[in-house]
Amino acid sequence: PPATLPRHDRRVTYPADTAPVRADERFDEDQVATYLRRHVPDIGDRPITFAQFPGGKANLTYLALAGDLELVLRRPPHGPVAPGSHDMAREHAVLSVLWQAYPRAPRAYHYCDDPAVMGKEFFVMERRRGVVIREAWPPGFPDDDAVKRRLAEDLVDALAELHLVDYEAIGLGGLGRPDGFVDRQVAGWTKRWELAKTDEVPAMEELAVRLGRSAPAPQAATLLHNDFKLDNTMVDFAGNVVAVFDWDMATTGDPLVDLGTALAYWADPDDPTYLIFGEGAVTLAPWMSRDEVADRYATASGFDLAGLRFYEALAMFRLTVIIQQIYVRWVRGQTKDERFAALGDFVPALAEQGLALADGL
Numbered sequence: 001p002p003a004t005l006p007r008h009d010r011r012v013t014y015p016a017d018t019a020p021v022r023a024d025e026r027f028d029e030d031q032v033a034t035y036l037r038r039h040v041p042d043i044g045d046r047p048i049t050f051a052q053f054p055g056g057k058a059n060l061t062y063l064a065l066a067g068d069l070e071l072v073l074r075r076p077p078h079g080p081v082a083p084g085s086h087d088m089a090r091e092h093a094v095l096s097v098l099w100q101a102y103p104r105a106p107r108a109y110h111y112c113d114d115p116a117v118m119g120k121e122f123f124v125m126e127r128r129r130g131v132v133i134r135e136a137w138p139p140g141f142p143d144d145d146a147v148k149r150r151l152a153e154d155l156v157d158a159l160a161e162l163h164l165v166d167y168e169a170i171g172l173g174g175l176g177r178p179d180g181f182v183d184r185q186v187a188g189w190t191k192r193w194e195l196a197k198t199d200e201v202p203a204m205e206e207l208a209v210r211l212g213r214s215a216p217a218p219q220a221a222t223l224l225h226n227d228f229k230l231d232n233t234m235v236d237f238a239g240n241v242v243a244v245f246d247w248d249m250a251t252t253g254d255p256l257v258d259l260g261t262a263l264a265y266w267a268d269p270d271d272p273t274y275l276i277f278g279e280g281a282v283t284l285a286p287w288m289s290r291d292e293v294a295d296r297y298a299t300a301s302g303f304d305l306a307g308l309r310f311y312e313a314l315a316m317f318r319l320t321v322i323i324q325q326i327y328v329r330w331v332r333g334q335t336k337d338e339r340f341a342a343l344g345d346f347v348p349a350l351a352e353q354g355l356a357l358a359d360g361l
Contacts, residue, residue, distance in 0.1 A: 014129055014130055014131055014140075014237075015131060015138050015139050015140055017053060017055070017131070017132065018051035018052060018053055018054070018063050019051060019052055019054045020051065020052065021050060021051065021052045021062065022052060022054070022337070024078070024335065024336045024337075025052065025060055025078070027118050027119050028118075029048075029050050031117060031118075032050070032064075032073070032117060032118050033048040033064075035112065035117050035118075036048060036064060036066075036071070036124070039110050039112070039124075040071065040109065040110060040124060042069055043066045043069060044066075046066040046067050046069075047066065048064055048065065048066045049064075049065050049066075050062055050063065050064055050065070051063045051065070053072075055132060055134055055231075056246075058077060058086065058246075058326065059074055059075065059076055059077060059086055059088075059246070059248060060074070060075050060076070060077055061073070061074050062074075062075075063127070064124075070127040071109075071124050071125070071126075071127060072106075072124070072125050072126070072127050073118070073122050073123070073124055074088060074091065074122060074123055074125065074248075075088060075118055075119070075120045075121065075122035076088060076120050076121070077329065077334070077335065078119070078120075078334050078335060079329060079332065079334030079335070086248055087248045087249070088111065088120075088121045088122060088123050088248060089111060089113065089121065089123075090175075090247075090248055090249075090250060091108070091123065091246075091247045091248040091250065092108045092110075092111040092123035092125075093111075093172075093175070094108075094172065094175065094247045094250045095107060095108035095123075095125055095247055096108045096109075096111075097170045097171050097172065098165070098170065098172070098223075098247075099126075100170055101165045101166065101167075101169070101170050102161065102162060102165050102244075104158055104161075104162075104233075104241055104242070104243055104244045105243070105244055105247070106125050106126040106127075106128050106243050106245070107125060107126045108123055108124070108125040108126070109123075109124045109125060109126070110123060110124040111123040111124075112124075128234050128242055128243035129234075129242075130234040130235050130236045130242045130243065131234065131235055131236075131237075132231060132233070132234050132235075132245075133230055133231060133235060133282050134231045134282065135282065136282060137282065140237070141237060142237055142239075145287060146239075147237075147238065147239040148239065148284065148286075148287040149239075149287040149288060150238065150239030150240070151235055151239035151240075151241070151284065151287075152284040152287045152288035152293075153288065153296065154235075154239060154240055154241045155230060155233065155241055155262075155284070156262075156288075156293050156296045156297050156300070157241075157296070157300055158233070158241045158244060159225075159228055159258060159259065159262060159297065160296075160297050160300035160301040161300075162222075162223060162224075162225060162228075162244070162258075163220075163222040163223065163224075163255040163258065163301050163303070164222075164301065165222075165223050167222070167223040167252060172223065172252070175223070175250065175251060175252050176224075176251030176252035176253060177252075178218070178221035178252045178253050178254075181218065181221075181251070181252070181253030181254055181257070182215045182216070182218065182253070182254050182257065182314070183212075183215050185253075185257065185314065185318070186208065186211045186212050186215060186314065186317075187212070189314075189317060189318050189321050190208045190212075192321050192325065193208070193320075193321045193324065196321065196324045196325045196327075196328045197324060197328075198324070198327070198328060198331055198344060199344075199347075201320075201347060201348050201351050203348065203351035203352045203354070203355045204317070204320060204351045204354075206355055207313065207316075207317050207351060207354050207355045207358055208317065210313070210355075210358045210361045211310070211313060211314055211317060211358065211361070213361075214310060214361040215310070216307040216310055218253070218254035218256075219254075219256075219303060219304055220254070220255060220303065221252050221253060221254070222252065222253075222254075222255040223250070223252055224250060224251050224252060224253050224254075224255065224257060224258050225244065225246075225247065225249075225250055225258055226249035226250055226251055226257070226258065226261070227246055227249055227261060228244075228258045228261050228262050229261065229262060229264075229265040230265065230282065230284065231282075232244065232245050232246040233245065254311075255301065255303055256303065256305070256307075256308060256311040257311055257314065257315075259294070259297055259305075259308070259311060260308070260310075260311030260312045260313075260314055260315035261315045261318070261319075262293070263290055263293060263294070263308075263311075263312050263315065264312065264315035264316050264318075264319050265319075266283070266284060266285055266290050266293060267283045267285060268283065268285045268290075269283065269285070269286070271353075272349055272350070272352070272353045273316075273319075273350070273353060294308060309357060309358075309360075309361070310358075310361060312357050313354050313355075313357035313358035313361065316350060316351075316353055316354030316357055317351075317354045319350060319354075320347055320350040320351050320354060323343050323346055323347055323350060324343075324344070324347050326340055326343055327340055327343035327344040327347070330343070331344070
């Protein structure tokens, strides 16, 4: 770590984003505190307290507070995880260098590969301040069309900027295998579906077939976030994206995979995706249409968006699998978080939406 880690700027106040650690997601706090004192020199002998960032639905994220020093700890969820997902070593490797070329990425400081310390491997990273927008606009966020338009534009710009990073120059040339990336995405998400499904969903089987026979040739290989969406970012009250989180699936490959993912979540209020996730779900579509997103991204990145429909269908296929993976953890008793209990009801409708996007492929 650097000689001095970032401190919280208390001149700006954002809504509280932590809560007491959930009962079924606790860990040995004394053991983890001892480990942090040994490996993060800035902490010294100060007492450490822990809280949890409760909003996410996959990896577990905690705050370690030692005086005015704030650190974030990230680890996988309890129970078995899907192959290639929740990769803390990968996330740490990316964030330990990406901040140099992409300031929206928080800096990672230390990786612990010993699961005995916290129950699973984890890493320590910089704390950013702002708001993470999920199911509803947060208290205090400006109810202003200009700010929301600015946020929509900056989210698109953040994606384009990422895809223009010279990832080899910062030491990430060995991350992923760009050749054949899209074909492996289709095959990999199909396998994850088979491992996680609890019921037969014919639309998913048909969608997998269509995607498998129609993958376009990539026009470039770029650094990919691989789950780029609004609630994986942190924003300030002016509508600026101040951090991009959740890099555990980051890789290199076709940039339009990331754009397709972003568009899958960019729902109009009458879209099935929006209705599935609830009428209170946040959408940026009223302030920037999906066509405008594509146009702005194309202008900023220089990439050709022909064939974008394939990437949108792939994104819906993947989103359906992710929702199923979260739901099956609840079914198997690997989490007691009741938010996950109803997710299985969403899966067939999401699959149908993906199949509609794949029409003609």
